[in-house]
Amino acid sequence: MSGIEIRSVSQSFGVLNANPIVALQEASLTIEKGELLCLIGPSGCGKSSLLNIIAGLSRATTGDVFIDHVPVRGPLPKTMAFVFQENTLMPWRTALDNIKLGLAFQGAPRKDRDERARAALSLVGMDDFANHYPRQLSGGMKQRIQLARALALDTDIILMDEPFAALDEQTRMVLGEELSVLLAKGGKTIVFVTHSLTEAVFLADRVAVFSARPGRIKQVLSVGEPHPRPRSFMTSSKLTNLRNELYELLHDEVVATMKASFGLSASADP
Numbered sequence: 001m002s003g004i005e006i007r008s009v010s011q012s013f014g015v016l017n018a019n020p021i022v023a024l025q026e027a028s029l030t031i032e033k034g035e036l037l038c039l040i041g042p043s044g045c046g047k048s049s050l051l052n053i054i055a056g057l058s059r060a061t062t063g064d065v066f067i068d069h070v071p072v073r074g075p076l077p078k079t080m081a082f083v084f085q086e087n088t089l090m091p092w093r094t095a096l097d098n099i100k101l102g103l104a105f106q107g108a109p110r111k112d113r114d115e116r117a118r119a120a121l122s123l124v125g126m127d128d129f130a131n132h133y134p135r136q137l138s139g140g141m142k143q144r145i146q147l148a149r150a151l152a153l154d155t156d157i158i159l160m161d162e163p164f165a166a167l168d169e170q171t172r173m174v175l176g177e178e179l180s181v182l183l184a185k186g187g188k189t190i191v192f193v194t195h196s197l198t199e200a201v202f203l204a205d206r207v208a209v210f211s212a213r214p215g216r217i218k219q220v221l222s223v224g225e226p227h228p229r230p231r232s233f234m235t236s237s238k239l240t241n242l243r244n245e246l247y248e249l250l251h252d253e254v255v256a257t258m259k260a261s262f263g264l265s266a267s268a269d270p
């Protein structure tokens with residue numbers, strides 16, 4: 001199993017005829033092996049930027065990310081899988097073939113791909129939909145296939161950028177419960193970006209709260225509840241209290257972001 005060390009990562013983006021945008025400033029965090037860490041913070045605070053740096057899809061301006069003490073210098077398809085919010089399934093391929101394509105990109109032996117793809121479909125309860133095309137599937141089903149594609153790769157680390165954000169609340173709650181069950185089996189290290197306070201507390205071992213841009217890690221909350229989490233955890237006072245604590249931590253950051261983006265006046269402060 002692998003852990004992730006984020007050490008003083010800063011990211012700025014150059015803008016023509018303007019000051020560069022500082023997306024991340026000196027973010028440092030260690031994600032333990034087998035942990036599910038949620039990143040939460042106001043829109044534009046650098047969550048996706050950080051995930052892309054961990055994934056090796058972009059390079060930090062300064063600082064570094066280490067996987068098992070080795071700095072990340074590019075994508076590591078045998079170590080990390082990625083699940084995005086958007087539907088990234090190929091529309092002309094069946095569910096099964098989409099998963100097999102992921103395995104092909106990873107370089108998995110051809111003879112193993114069918115069996116591994118079917119096993120992953122089964123893990124997400126989609127055995128009966130192997131030969132369906134994405135257009136024949138609901139949003140929740142497509143997201144299950146994307147999760148299966150990542151699980152099939154059997155990597156130590158899965159990076160998830162708001163994977164359930166496009167789904168209705170009921171579907172995302174059920175997928176959250178299923179993910180918690182899968183995690184209890186898996187021993188995978190997961191970094192999960194969400195804007196849902198409830199989802200963060202329900203899923204995470206720890207929640208890292210970002211400040212407004214430039215994103216810094218403001219605080220890390222521990223949830224301390226074993227996986228799989230029972231449905232009753234959703235309505236427990238423990239979850240509600242942690243959710244309220246998160247809201248307190250986030251509130252000022254969200255207001256700061258709105259002020260910066262829309263010129264919200266100070267008198268509009270609640």
Ligand SMILES: Nc1ncnc2c1ncn2[C@@H]1O[C@H](COP(=O)(O)OP(=O)(O)O)[C@@H](O)[C@H]1O
Binds near residue numbers: 021022043049213
């Ligand atoms: N490739 C890029 N070029 C310029 N600015 C970018 C680029 N990617 C992200 N940004 C800016 O960096 C900030 C952080 O973006 P992002 O990491 O996507 O935030 P989040 O995922 O937290 O909403 C935003 O202000 C965004 O506009």
Ligand SMILES: [Mg+2]
Binds near residue numbers: 049
């Ligand atoms: Mg984002």
